[in-house]
Amino acid sequence: MxxxxxxxxxxxxxxxxxxxxxxxIGCFIGTLIGALPGLGPANGVAILIPLAFTxxxxxxxxxxxxTAVYAGAMYGGRISSILLNIPxxxxxxxxxxDGYPMARQGKAAEALAVSAIASxxxxxxxxxxxxxxxxxxxxxxLTFGPAEYFALFVLAFATLGGITGKNPMKxxxxxxxxxxxxxxxxxxxxxxxxYTFGVLELYEGVxxxxxxxxxxxxxELLFFIEEKAGAGREMIKVNPLKLKWxxxxxxxxxxxxxxxxxxxxxxxxxxxxxxxxxxxYTLEKKILGKRGDFGNGDPRGVAAPEAGNNGASSGALVPxxxxxxxxxxxxxxxxxxxxxxNITPGPLMFTQNAExxxxxxxxxxxxxxxxxxxxxxxxxxxxxxLSVPPMYLLPVVTMVAFVGIYSISHSTFDLYFMIxxxxxxxxxxxxxxxxxxVILGLLLGPEMxxxxxxxxxxSDGDWSILWSSGLSIGLWLVAIIGLLLPVVVGxxxxxxxxxxxEKVG
Amino acid sequence: xxxxxxxxxxxxxxxxxxxxxxxATQFPAPFGGAEAVGPETFPKLLAIVLGICSLYMMVKPxxxxxxxxxxxxxxxxxxxxxxxxxxxxxxxxxFILSTxxxxxxxxxxxxxxxxxxxxxxxxxxxxxxxxxTYGLELPLPLGLMEMH
Numbered sequence: 001m002x003x004x005x006x007x008x009x010x011x012x013x014x015x016x017x018x019x020x021x022x023x024x025i026g027c028f029i030g031t032l033i034g035a036l037p038g039l040g041p042a043n044g045v046a047i048l049i050p051l052a053f054t055x056x057x058x059x060x061x062x063x064x065x066x067t068a069v070y071a072g073a074m075y076g077g078r079i080s081s082i083l084l085n086i087p088x089x090x091x092x093x094x095x096x097x098d099g100y101p102m103a104r105q106g107k108a109a110e111a112l113a114v115s116a117i118a119s120x121x122x123x124x125x126x127x128x129x130x131x132x133x134x135x136x137x138x139x140x141x142l143t144f145g146p147a148e149y150f151a152l153f154v155l156a157f158a159t160l161g162g163i164t165g166k167n168p169m170k171x172x173x174x175x176x177x178x179x180x181x182x183x184x185x186x187x188x189x190x191x192x193x194x195y196t197f198g199v200l201e202l203y204e205g206v207x208x209x210x211x212x213x214x215x216x217x218x219x220e221l222l223f224f225i226e227e228k229a230g231a232g233r234e235m236i237k238v239n240p241l242k243l244k245w246x247x248x249x250x251x252x253x254x255x256x257x258x259x260x261x262x263x264x265x266x267x268x269x270x271x272x273x274x275x276x277x278x279x280x281y282t283l284e285k286k287i288l289g290k291r292g293d294f295g296n297g298d299p300r301g302v303a304a305p306e307a308g309n310n311g312a313s314s315g316a317l318v319p320x321x322x323x324x325x326x327x328x329x330x331x332x333x334x335x336x337x338x339x340x341x342n343i344t345p346g347p348l349m350f351t352q353n354a355e356x357x358x359x360x361x362x363x364x365x366x367x368x369x370x371x372x373x374x375x376x377x378x379x380x381x382x383x384x385x386l387s388v389p390p391m392y393l394l395p396v397v398t399m400v401a402f403v404g405i406y407s408i409s410h411s412t413f414d415l416y417f418m419i420x421x422x423x424x425x426x427x428x429x430x431x432x433x434x435x436x437x438v439i440l441g442l443l444l445g446p447e448m449x450x451x452x453x454x455x456x457x458x459s460d461g462d463w464s465i466l467w468s469s470g471l472s473i474g475l476w477l478v479a480i481i482g483l484l485l486p487v488v489v490g491x492x493x494x495x496x497x498x499x500x501x502e503k504v505g
Numbered sequence: 506x507x508x509x510x511x512x513x514x515x516x517x518x519x520x521x522x523x524x525x526x527x528x529a530t531q532f533p534a535p536f537g538g539a540e541a542v543g544p545e546t547f548p549k550l551l552a553i554v555l556g557i558c559s560l561y562m563m564v565k566p567x568x569x570x571x572x573x574x575x576x577x578x579x580x581x582x583x584x585x586x587x588x589x590x591x592x593x594x595x596x597x598x599x600f601i602l603s604t605x606x607x608x609x610x611x612x613x614x615x616x617x618x619x620x621x622x623x624x625x626x627x628x629x630x631x632x633x634x635x636x637x638t639y640g641l642e643l644p645l646p647l648g649l650m651e652m653h
Contacts, residue, residue, distance in 0.1 A: 054643055167567060173518065173558035179551050180525060187544040192532050194544060195525075218588070225584050225615060226573050392622075395611035396629045399604055402591065403633055407643055415592035423585060430570050431514050449547040456542040 003135055010358030014366050019064050022057070023363050026065040027370045030072020035080050035386050039397065040090070041073030042329035042436070043216040047397065049209055049337050050404030059341045060356045064363040066337055067317075070330055071123060071367050074273070074313045075375055078115045078306055079382055083108060083236050091273035091309035094281045098294060098301030105297050109241040109379070114299045115306040116375040117248060118255045122307030123368045125259030126266065126314035130321075131361060133267070134350070137322040141347035146454035147466050151475035153448045156325040159269035159482035160437050168483045170433045177433075178441020179448070181206050188446065189453065201413050208336055208442040210405055210418050215435050217401040218422020221394050223429070238383055241376075251303040254284055258307030265308070266315020269327055269482065273312040278497055280308030314364065321357060322347055324447070329436040336443055511566030518559035526552035583614055599648020604630030 013019060033044030045066055052062040077092030082099035095115060102111035144152065157175040158168075184195045185205030196202040258280040265276035284304035285294045294301045313330075320331040324345030338345050349357055375382075405414050425435055459465035467473050529548040573581060591607035598606075605626040612622030637643045 055641060169558050169561045170567075173555065173562065176551050176555040176558060177518075180521075180548070180555065183548050183551070190544050192544040194532065194548065195528060221611070222581055222584060225580055226577055228577075228616070389617075391615035391617045392612055392625050394615065395608040395622075396625065398588070398611065399608050399626075399629060399633070402595075403600075403637065403645070406595065407637070407645075412592050412595060415595070416589065419585065419588050419592065422588075430572065431510055432567060432570065452547060453542045456546075461542070 003131060006135075006354060006358045007131060007362060009355060010360075010362030011366075013060055013355050013359030014064065014362035019061050019359070019363065020366070022061050022065040023068045023367050024370055024374075026068025027072040027367055027374055030069035031076035031079075031371070031375065031382055032072075032385055033069065034073035034076020034078075034092075035382055036076075036390075036393065039220070040216075040329075041070055041077075042333050043220060044073060045069055045330055045333045046209070046212040046216050046336075047401045047404060049333070049340070050213070050408050051400075052337070053340070054404070054407040059343060059353075060359045062341065063334070063337060063356065063360050064367075066334055067360050067363060068367040068370075070313065070334065071310075071364060072371055073330070074123075074310050075116065075119050075371050076382070077309070078119070078302075079112065079379070080386060082111045082115065082302070083238070083383065083386070091277045091305075091312070093274070094277045094305035094308075095302060097281065097305075098296070098298050101295070101297035102299070102302060103236045106239055107297070108236050108238045110243050110247075110299070111297075111302050112238070112379050113241055113243050113376055114247075114251060115302050116372060116379075118251060118258065118303035118306040119310040119375075120368055120372040121252075121255035122259040122262055122310035123314050123364070123371075125256065125307075126263035126311040127361065127364045127368065129260075129263045129267075130314055130318055130364075134318050134322050134361075137318065138347040138350040141323055144347075144471070145469070146451040146458070148469065148472045148475060149451040150448060150455060150466060151472045151479065152323060152325055153444055153451070155269065155475050155479040155482065156327070156444070157437060157440065158479040160327070160434075160440060167432070168486050170431075171437050172483070174428070174433050174435070174437035175441045178438035178443075179445045180441075181211070181438075182208075182442045182445025183449070189450070201411075201417075206417075206442065207408075207414070208439065209340060209408070210414050211421050211442055212333060212336060212439055213401050213405055214418035214421025215425035215428075215439065217398060218419060219425030219429060219435075221398050222422065222426045224390055224394055238380065247299065251300055254300045254303045255307040257284065257287075258304045259311040262308035262311025263315040266312035266327075267318045269319065269478070273309045273316065273328065274497075275493075276312030276315075277305035277309035280311075281305045282496075317364075320345070321349065321360075324349075325444075326440065329439070332436060332440050332443060336439070339443060507569050508566035510569045510572075511562045515559040515562030515566070518555060518562070522552045522556040522559060525555070580614055584611060587611055587614075595648075596646045597648055599650050600645040601627070601630040601634050602649060604633070 014023070029048070030044070033039050034041060048066060048069060052065060057065070077087060078095045078099065081087045081092045081095040082103050085096050085100040087093040087096055099111045099115065102108070157172065160171055182205070184202055186192070186203055187194055193203070261280045261283065262276040265279060266273065281301065281304050284300060285292065288300065292298050292300055316328050316331050320326040320335055324335065326332040326335045335345055343349065343353055343356065402415060405418050408414070428435060428438070455465050467476055526549055529545040529552065532545050587607055587610045591603055594603040594606070605623060608626030608629060609623030612625050613619045634645055637645050
C-alpha cells in the first residue's frame, strides 16, 4: 500500500495551482511541438529547458511542465499525420496509414477524436504500468554496485540504436564522441585539467544544454533550408465532429491491447515508441483480419498505433526514472533537465526525492486528462497554427533557442558554441550518425567514469571486477545482444517498416 | 554510389582518437600519486573505442547521402553566417534590432517575401523582448535603443 500512499502524496504536488498551471501550459505547447513537422519532441523539450531555468521554477514544477510537453508532443504528432500525411514525429508514422485515408473521406474530425481517445487510453494504461513497475525496479536497482552501473551504461549505449537501427558501429561511435566531449573540463575527483587548452570557458566543461539545443534545433533549421521545405503543404479541412458512443466503444479493445503492448515496448531497452506503434498496428491487423478495413481508413487502424506510441512513451519513463538510464532521445533530454537541477537520477530518487518523482507520475495522469480535454475541443486552434508555413515558424523557433541559451549565462560565447554544435549535428546527420547517443554520452559521461573509478578502487585495479557478479554478466550479455540483434533481425524489420512507409507516400 | 563520406569522416575521427589518446598521456600526475584509475584511464578507453569505430567506418563505409550542391550550399552558408552575425550583434545592436535582421533574413532565404519576413522578425522580437523584460523580469540587451 506504500504505492498508494506515495501516489496520493504525488497528487498533492501535482494538484497545486502553480504546478497545474504549468502542466496546462506544457500540454498546450507540447501538442503544438508534436504537431509541427520538423519540431520533434526531443527538440522541443530541449529548447524549453533553458526557459524553464530562467523562469526559476522549482524542480518539480519544471519537470512537471516538461513531462507535460513530452506527453503533449505524442498527442500532437498525430495531427499532421492525419491532416497532412506527414508524421509530426517518427512514431506517428503508422498513424498516417489509416488516418490520412479517413481524413480524405471527410472524416478528419472523427480521426482526430478517435486518435485522441486512443492516445489517452494508451497513456493511461502505461502510466498505471509505470506506477506498478517503477517502485519494484527501483528497489531492485538498489542492489547495483558501481560495476553493475558501469555495465548498465554500456547496455544503454548498446541498445540505444534500437533493433531497427541501421549501423550499430555508428551508434557506438556517436556514444564515444559524446563521452569524449564530456571529459573536457576539470576532472572532478583529481582536479586535473583535461582538454581545456587553457580556454577559460572550457574549464567547467561543455554545457550539455547548449549542445542539445545546437544539435537538434540548429541542425533542423539547416535541414529545412536544404530541402527547401519552407512553404509547407496543402492541408485537409476539418469537418464538424460526428462521433457516436458506439464507435468509441468499438475501438476500446484495440486501445487496450495497444496500450499494454506499447508500454512493454517502451520499457524494454532498444524498442522505443516507433517500434511500439509498428507492432501494435501489425498485431491489430492480424487479430482483426478480414473484419477490419486496414489501410483504407479504419478507425481501429488509427487507434492502435496511437495507443501504442503513447503507451511506449510513458513506458520509456520507467528506465529513466528508476535507473537514470534513458532509452530514447526525449527521455535523455528530460534526464538532462534532472541533472542540471542537481538531482541524481536513479533508484535513490524514489526515496530521496519522493515528492518529485511521484509528483511527476501524478502529473502524467492529470496531464493526460488535460490533453484529452484540450485536444477534442481545441483541435481547430492547433490546426490553425499548423498552417503557418515553416519559413516563418522555424526562424522564430531558432530565435527562441537563442534567447533561451543567452539568458542562462548572458554570454555570446555560448551562442557561438551552440551554432558550432548545430553545424556538427548537420554533418553527423548527413553521415547517418545518430545524435541521441552523442547527447546521452555527454550526459552520462561523468557518472559512467565515476562508477568505473569506484569499481576499480574496490578491486584495487583489477579490471575483472566489471564482470564478476551474475548481474553484471547478465547486463553485459544484453548489451552484446543489443549490438548484434540489429545486424541479424534489423534488416527484416526495417524492410517491413519501409514497406509500410512507402504505402503512405 | 560513392562511399567517400564515411571514409573521410572515419579518417578524421581516427586522427582525433590518436590525438585524444596522446593528450591523455600528457596529463600531469595527480597530486598525491597515481591511482589505479586516474584521470587518463577513461579517456584512453574512449580513444580506443573511437579508433575501432573509425577504422570500421573506413573499411565498411555506408553509401553516401548527397551533399547539397552549389546554390543550396550557398543558402546553408548564408544561414550559418546569419546566425553568427546574430550572436555577434546581439549585444551591440540590441535584441530587437538584431532579431529583426536575423529572423527576417532567415525567413526571406527560406522563401518568404522580404517585407513579410522582416516584419515577422520585428514582431517576434518585440513580443519576446516585452515578455522577457516585463513578464519574466529578465532584461535582454537594448543596445542602440538604450539612448532614448
